[in-house]
Amino acid sequence: MPGRSVSKQTLVRLPAYLHFLQSLSGEERRYVSATAVAEALGLNDVVVRKDLAAVSSAGRPKVGYGRAELIAELEHFLGYDNSQDAILVGAGKLGRALLSYEGFPQYGLNILAAFDADPRVCGTEEGGKKILPMEKLSNLCRRMKVRIGIITVPGEHAQKVCDALIESGVLAVWNFASVHLNVPEGVLVQNENMAVSLAILSNHLKERFSTK
Amino acid sequence: MPGRSVSKQTLVRLPAYLHFLQSLSGEERRYVSATAVAEALGLNDVVVRKDLAAVSSAGRPKVGYGRAELIAELEHFLGYDNSQDAILVGAGKLGRALLSYEGFPQYGLNILAAFDADPRVCGTEEGGKKILPMEKLSNLCRRMKVRIGIITVPGEHAQKVCDALIESGVLAVWNFASVHLNVPEGVLVQNENMAVSLAILSNHLKERFSTK
Numbered sequence: 001m002p003g004r005s006v007s008k009q010t011l012v013r014l015p016a017y018l019h020f021l022q023s024l025s026g027e028e029r030r031y032v033s034a035t036a037v038a039e040a041l042g043l044n045d046v047v048v049r050k051d052l053a054a055v056s057s058a059g060r061p062k063v064g065y066g067r068a069e070l071i072a073e074l075e076h077f078l079g080y081d082n083s084q085d086a087i088l089v090g091a092g093k094l095g096r097a098l099l100s101y102e103g104f105p106q107y108g109l110n111i112l113a114a115f116d117a118d119p120r121v122c123g124t125e126e127g128g129k130k131i132l133p134m135e136k137l138s139n140l141c142r143r144m145k146v147r148i149g150i151i152t153v154p155g156e157h158a159q160k161v162c163d164a165l166i167e168s169g170v171l172a173v174w175n176f177a178s179v180h181l182n183v184p185e186g187v188l189v190q191n192e193n194m195a196v197s198l199a200i201l202s203n204h205l206k207e208r209f210s211t212k
Numbered sequence: 213m214p215g216r217s218v219s220k221q222t223l224v225r226l227p228a229y230l231h232f233l234q235s236l237s238g239e240e241r242r243y244v245s246a247t248a249v250a251e252a253l254g255l256n257d258v259v260v261r262k263d264l265a266a267v268s269s270a271g272r273p274k275v276g277y278g279r280a281e282l283i284a285e286l287e288h289f290l291g292y293d294n295s296q297d298a299i300l301v302g303a304g305k306l307g308r309a310l311l312s313y314e315g316f317p318q319y320g321l322n323i324l325a326a327f328d329a330d331p332r333v334c335g336t337e338e339g340g341k342k343i344l345p346m347e348k349l350s351n352l353c354r355r356m357k358v359r360i361g362i363i364t365v366p367g368e369h370a371q372k373v374c375d376a377l378i379e380s381g382v383l384a385v386w387n388f389a390s391v392h393l394n395v396p397e398g399v400l401v402q403n404e405n406m407a408v409s410l411a412i413l414s415n416h417l418k419e420r421f422s423t424k
Contacts, residue, residue, distance in 0.1 A: 011415055015407035016392050019367075041392050079414030097309035103390070107410045147417050155231075171420055172413040178315070180228050180253050188416035190409045195227035197402045198319045201384040202291030203223055204400035205359055208383055 010051045016041055017052070018074040021067055033064035080108040085146050086174075089161045090153035091116040091124075091131045094176055098152065100127035112144060117157075134164075141168035148172045155179040162189075222263045228253055229263070230286040233279055245276035292320040297358050298386075301373045302365035303328040303336075303343045306388055310364065312339035324356060329369075346376075353380035360384045367391040374401075 006014075020040050021032060038048040052059060056073045059065045075081045083105070088095055091114045098104075099114055114131045116122060122133045132140070140146070149165035151158050151173060158177035165173060172188045175181055178195045218226075232252050233244060250260040264271060268285045271277045287293045295317070300307055303326045310316075311326055326343045328334060334345045344352070352358070361377035363370050363385060370389035377385060384400045387393055390407045 005419060008412070011411055012408045015390070015405065015411055019391060019407070042394065078411045079418060084414060084417065093309040093312045097305040100305045101406075103406070104410075107407055108414060109410055148413055172416050174409060174413055178227070179231060182254065186420065188413065190412050192404065192406075192409060193227065194313075194315070194404075195231070195319055196224045197386060197404060198316075198321055199223055199227055199290045200220070200402050201360055201386055201400065202296060202320060204384050205296065206291060207217060208398065 006051075006054045010054055013043070013047075013051055014055065014074055014078055017048070018071065018078065018080075021071050021074070024067065029067055031064040032067050032070065034059070036064070078108070080106065083108050083110045084148055085110050085112050085144055086148035086150055087112055087137070087141060087146050088114040088129075088150040088152060089116070089134075089137070089165070090114075090151060090157075091118075091121050091126060092152060092154075095150075095152035096126045098150065098176075099129050102127075109148070111150070112146065113140060117153075137164060138168040141165070141170060146170060148174065150174045150176070151181075152176045218263075218266045222266055225255070225259075225263055226267065226286055226290055229260070230283065230290065230292075233283050233286070236279065241279055243276040244279050244282065246271070248276070290320070292318065295320050295322045296360055297322050297324050297356055298360035298362055299324055299349070299353060299358050300326040300341075300362040300364060301328070301346075301349070301377070302326075302363065302369075303330075303333050303338060304364060304366075307362075307364035308338045310362065310388075311341045314339075321360070323362070324358065325352060329365075349376060350380040353377070353382060358382060360386065362386045362388070363393075364388045 017037055020037060034049040034052050035045055038045045052065065055077045056065060056070055058069045086109055088098060088111055095114060099111060104111065111129055113129055115134050115137045116131050117134050121131050124131050147170060149170040151161050153161050155177045158179050159181055162173055162181045162183065166183060166187055173181065174190050176192045178193055181189050183189055229249055232249060246261040246264050247257055250257045264277065267289045268277060268282055270281045298321055300310060300323055307326060311323060316323065323341055325341055327346050327349045328343050329346050333343050336343050359382060361382040363373050365373050367389045370391050371393055374385055374393045374395065378395060378399055385393065386402050388404045390405055393401050395401055
């Protein structure tokens with residue numbers, strides 16, 4: 001249902017629902033209930049029921065959701081069936097890993113090209129994607145109407161790269177640098193912040209051992 | 213303050229505070245107020261004040277926090293000053309990128325070794341870390357009392373790897389596979405889920421264009 005909006009809390013759970021539904025083998029599960037999804041994922045029943053109701057109107061009392069239909073609705077809602085072009089800046093080890101990652105097309109992400117400030121890597125390829133000099137970034141973004149920029153440069157260069165992306169029309173930034181980025185209103189930054197994840201892991205171990 | 217516990221909402225903001233404080237140049241900012249931190253990071257004043265009060269008792273009215281002292285307190289709270297050993301399973305492109313990432317020690321993470329099921333990569337090294345066969349995983353984890361396991365295998369193998377890690381004493385799993393992992397109580401899974409991030413980016417673009 002394009003145009004419908006859901007909370008971020010709901011949004012982050014939808015990919016897990018989709019993955020679970022896809023993992024079920026065909027004929028045996030033509031219909032799936034919210035309860036079954038909740039049990040499999042260790043979530044609260046009521047939460048799952050509300051989430052699914054927000055993206056689908058195909059649920060039937062006592063029967064549940066048609067599995068194929070719900071999968072299609074989730075894929076559509078998540079934009080997986082409608083590929084978005086992106087570019088990546090910073091062709092270091094992490095950048096190259098992302099360029100070679102074969103799973104993005106299934107999530108509707110198409111990386112057109114990468115950019116790097118180092119002339120030694122410009123002109124090479126990774127995962128079939130060209131690595132181009134920074135000077136070409138703006139032109140390519142504007143020409144191809146690229147709206148997603150992926151930042152995999154070292155932290156000290158991230159804000160400058162972010163500014164250049166926004167200047168070139170990017171509206172959503174996927175930030176792998178462990179720094180805070182300032183962006184104008186209307187631009188989204190999705191942080192893939194390893195420092196935050198590590199803090200969560202470390203805190204868990206601390207609590208785990210302090211209660212022993 | 214070890215042993216103090218904060219909400220997850222607070223915890224995820226602490227690395228950003230730390231990074232901001234570290235980015236300030238020395239003498240000019242011996243003291244920093246919660247308001248200054250809030251302004252720099254685009255956060256609410258009250259939120260920052262409460263967060264900082266939860267990890268530090270060094271704030272002084274009208275003066276603020278001693279910068280060096282607050283940095284030390286945040287580093288300690290986040291466990292960055294107390295290195296945790298980890299092992300990584302799955303030496304593909306993403307796994308190798310993480311093995312080579314030089315930023316982990318500063319966050320208190322020390323990857324001891326990697327494991328892979330492919331005999332062709334076993335015995336090689338990446339980022340100075342040995343890649344070992346899966347058969348050696350349990351022994352090494354137990355012997356070194358490893359509590360953190362990093363999963364970078366394809367989704368279909370992730371649960372099996374996760375079970376093996378927990379069996380070997382791991383209490384915190386950093387999961388880069390885009391699948392839900394079932395773990396017993398007391399074990400934490402921190403998901404680095406690209407599918408979720410992409411859903412958030414895509415949803416932003418959808419909302420952005422539907423309101424135009």
